[in-house]
């Protein structure tokens with residue numbers, strides 16, 4: 001049985017940053033207390049949605065450029081990117097293959113420094129890897145010698161958090177992403193899509209206030225992908241997280257986002273920052289509305305024009 005097959009709100013997952021503020025560089029994290037969980041759940045059960053945005057700046061990407069250089073060869077991946085994201089916003093990023101989307105994610109997570117500009121998280125300059133950014137990479141990168149549950153628990157060990165406090169949550173997350181019963185399996189025993197779902201559970205396990213997802217559903221079949229979109233929306237609604245979601249699917253980008261950032265072919269620039277004001281929570285039927293279709297057409301048109309002007313890279317975008 002696949003537990004992601006429901007679109008009903010799930011009440012058992014406390015997915016919210018600790019109430020005493022998000023952890024910073026090098027700091028540890030705590031799980032929400034029981035009162036937080038109760039109020040979270042009653043809001044979810046009553047269909048009441050926490051504010052999408054607190055108005056406080058979560059992420060600030062200022063004039064960021066990235067040039068990769070090796071020997072005489074250089075690749076200009078990103079060019080003068082400016083994006084401000086408020087706490088609790090859901091941002092989708094779309095753009096042609098090779099335009100620098102994954103590079104941008106790695107810069108924000110502090111995995112490498114930009115060659116120009118700077119990035120701030122909650123007002124603090126990013127200088128190295130951050131514990132307040134959860135990442136789902138484009139490929140799942142699970143450790144082959146660890147079971148699925150041990151892989152999901154990895155951030156808890158790295159951050160030296162209380163193992164026993166998070167284990168039940170790790171199991172609930174595995175259930176949520178449809179991997180209940182696979183806790184003791186090893187990554188090589190899972191399909192590509194199942195590995196990616198394990199990586200999603202790992203990114204969610206420690207309640208980082210910012211979640212960056214790089215084409216997390218690319219390996220999933222169409223139906224599971226739609227269900228995961230609904231699940232991600234619910235997780236986001238209950239958690240108050242700031243989410244940056246990279247995708248090649250324009251409908252997926254529009255369905256999930258408060259804003260869709262449309263990027264040009266390499267060097268990646270922001271072509272458009274499109275606000276999606278469709279009411280929430282959104283259901284799959286909302287994809288049939290004229291407003292939804294209009295947004296999809298607009299983005300497709302923009303990407304098509306950019307492609308005609310600048311040439312497309314090596315892989316197809318699903319538009």
Ligand SMILES: Nc1ncnc2c1ncn2[C@@H]1O[C@H](COP(=O)(O)OP(=O)(O)OP(=O)(O)O)[C@@H](O)[C@H]1O
Pocket residue numbers: 068069075076077095096097098099100101102103104138266315
């Ligand atoms: N570590 C690296 N060293 C050299 N060049 C790199 C490196 N990482 C990325 N690049 C180059 O930067 C450009 C942008 O790559 P990136 O992976 O960010 O693109 P993307 O938009 O995520 O593409 P896709 O949609 O195919 O995942 C590409 O031309 C790539 O070859």
Ligand SMILES: [Mg+2]
Pocket residue numbers: 101102103138214
């Ligand atoms: Mg990429």
